[in-house]
Structures are given as C-alpha cells and as structure tokens.
Amino acid sequence: MSETVLAQLLGQGAREGSDLTTLQAIAEAAGELGATRALTRLGLADAGAAADVRELRELLRAWRDAKRSAWRAAWGWAMRIASAVLLGGLAVRLGFKDWVK
Known part of the structure; x- marks a missing residue:
C-alpha cells in the first residue's frame, strides 16, 4: 500500500x-x-535484500562460532600451562631433580 x-x-x-x-x-x-x-x-x-540478510546472518553465526572456538582454545592452553607449572612445582618440591642424577 x-x-x-x-x-x-x-x-x-x-x-x-x-x-x-x-x-x-x-x-x-x-x-x-x-x-x-x-x-x-x-x-x-530491493529484491536481493532477503539474500543479503541471510548472508549477514550466516556471517554473524560464523563470527560467533569462531569467537567461541577461540575462547575454548585459550582456556585449553591456559589449563595446559597451569598444569605444567603445577607439575613442575611438584617435581621441584619432591626432589625430582635429584632422582634424575
């Protein structure tokens, strides 16, 4: 109308x-x-607007997936580093350095 x-x-x-x-x-x-x-x-x-919106939604979904994956990877690396530091501290505390000799 x-x-x-x-x-x-x-x-x-x-x-x-x-x-x-x-x-x-x-x-x-x-x-x-x-x-x-x-x-x-x-x-x-215009006639192509629906396709543009679909493409923008796909792009936004991909961005959210990438962001979620990056956070998961960063969390995983942080946990690995924390575990390595903890194990290193335990090894020093238990005298593992002397066991190697």
Whole structure:
C-alpha cells in the first residue's frame, strides 16, 4: 500500500465515521507504509535484500562460532600451562631433580 491509499482511508474514516474495518485498514496501511520506509532507509527494499540478510546472518553465526572456538582454545592452553607449572612445582618440591642424577 502507498501513501495515497493511506490518505484515502483516512479521508474515508473522517467522512463516514470510523468503524472497526476502516480502523483496521488504516492501521494496516500505516504499518506497511512505515515498514517500507524503514526498509528503504536501511537499503533493504530491493529484491536481493532477503539474500543479503541471510548472508549477514550466516556471517554473524560464523563470527560467533569462531569467537567461541577461540575462547575454548585459550582456556585449553591456559589449563595446559597451569598444569605444567603445577607439575613442575611438584617435581621441584619432591626432589625430582635429584632422582634424575
């Protein structure tokens, strides 16, 4: 629906009084017009917009997966380093250096 349809519906509501059907049509026309304007301002009003949004969602999902994997890898390395330091400390404390000689 366009601005002219909305204007016609508003005129009809003013002339004939506003029954429920007219009010619903006005609300629907206004909502559709507002959504169209918002999509146009965002640059998503063309035919390829759906594909662009799908691609952006896939890219965002890949970014989240990569971020999660990086945190898991960093946590894994931190645990390995902590374990190595702990084992090294235990070896020194228990005199493992003397056992090797």
